[in-house]
Amino acid sequence: MSEKSFVDGPEWPTLILIAAVTSLWILLTVFAGSLGLWIAVPGLALCLTLHSSLQHEIMHGHPLPSRRVSEALVYPPLGLAVPYPRFRDLHLSHHRDASLTDPYDDPESNYLDPAVWSGLTVPLRWLFSVNNTLIGRMALGPLIGLLQFYRGEYRAIRGGNPAVLSAWVWHIVGCLGVLAWLSTVGTIPIAAYLGGAYLAMSILKIRTFLEHQAHERALGRSVIIEDRGILAFLFLNNNFHAVHHAHPQLAWYRLPSWYSARRSEYLQRNLGYRYPNYAAVLRTYLLRRKDPVAHPLWERE
Numbered sequence: 001m002s003e004k005s006f007v008d009g010p011e012w013p014t015l016i017l018i019a020a021v022t023s024l025w026i027l028l029t030v031f032a033g034s035l036g037l038w039i040a041v042p043g044l045a046l047c048l049t050l051h052s053s054l055q056h057e058i059m060h061g062h063p064l065p066s067r068r069v070s071e072a073l074v075y076p077p078l079g080l081a082v083p084y085p086r087f088r089d090l091h092l093s094h095h096r097d098a099s100l101t102d103p104y105d106d107p108e109s110n111y112l113d114p115a116v117w118s119g120l121t122v123p124l125r126w127l128f129s130v131n132n133t134l135i136g137r138m139a140l141g142p143l144i145g146l147l148q149f150y151r152g153e154y155r156a157i158r159g160g161n162p163a164v165l166s167a168w169v170w171h172i173v174g175c176l177g178v179l180a181w182l183s184t185v186g187t188i189p190i191a192a193y194l195g196g197a198y199l200a201m202s203i204l205k206i207r208t209f210l211e212h213q214a215h216e217r218a219l220g221r222s223v224i225i226e227d228r229g230i231l232a233f234l235f236l237n238n239n240f241h242a243v244h245h246a247h248p249q250l251a252w253y254r255l256p257s258w259y260s261a262r263r264s265e266y267l268q269r270n271l272g273y274r275y276p277n278y279a280a281v282l283r284t285y286l287l288r289r290k291d292p293v294a295h296p297l298w299e300r301e
Helices: 012-030 037-059 067-074 084-094 114-118 122-130 134-139 141-158 162-184 190-208 230-234 241-246 252-261 263-269 278-285
Strands: none
Touching: 012 037, 012 067, 012 252, 037 067, 037 084, 037 190, 037 230, 067 084, 084 162, 134 141, 134 190, 134 278, 141 162, 141 190, 162 190, 190 230, 241 252, 241 263, 252 263
16 A cells, blocks of 8 residues: 555645544543543544544545555544554445445445345344344444454454454554553543443444445445534535545545535436435434345345
8 A cells, every 4th residue: 555645735624633633532531530421421432433534534545645644643543443454444445336335345335145134043134124224223233343344354364364463463552552541541431431432433323324325336326415514524524425435535624515516416426315414314214224134236146
């Protein structure tokens, strides 16, 4: 992977936001005892959500010309669950649009091979079906996703993949550093911090819930959610997801205006896969399954 990013100079909005999120994390962990857990835990959840969104921004070549320096700014595993290099490599693989939603070739697909689905036990089918409602995805999705991710990582390490092993070794070192900070300088209990980290993953599941749909044409698989509220900010405007897939090098703070200037073009491009805001998504899918768990268009020789 090249050290050179897509940008020629510093992108100050992103750098300022990285500094703000890092400072907020320090303040929340250090003063959690004074603030109280009812403030510290939700605050940490929002902070960790933004940190993950910033990691996503950095892996697409922002905010500095040097990729290594940019990655160093968000490398510490504040969320604890996923090594940044694995998040980066799997996500960049996901950006092969021709493979979007493929149960095997898209590492971020939530669809299962129909043959795998038919072989699941009744309790597992129920679990995956609940996971296809928004409330289920938020409550169970982080756990289900992490278990599937860890199983794949274990197989890769067992198969002798040195890059995966190296990523996990450094991730464990980083996690030990975070836990040492929490145990010595921080005033938040470890259990409460883990709760905040899980809540952050739950919030992120709102973004990923219907980012992609099964469609015969690759252009019709990525959504546009025309939201400009708090969730859009927490996701760094990745709700304009079809635009992001078309131009992954476009900085987060440019996405809304870029889309607004070309709205009809992008809605035609993604075949009208659109929602007006996250409130509409919540109303529609909070308790309703968005689509089948088994990929509805799956064919493989």
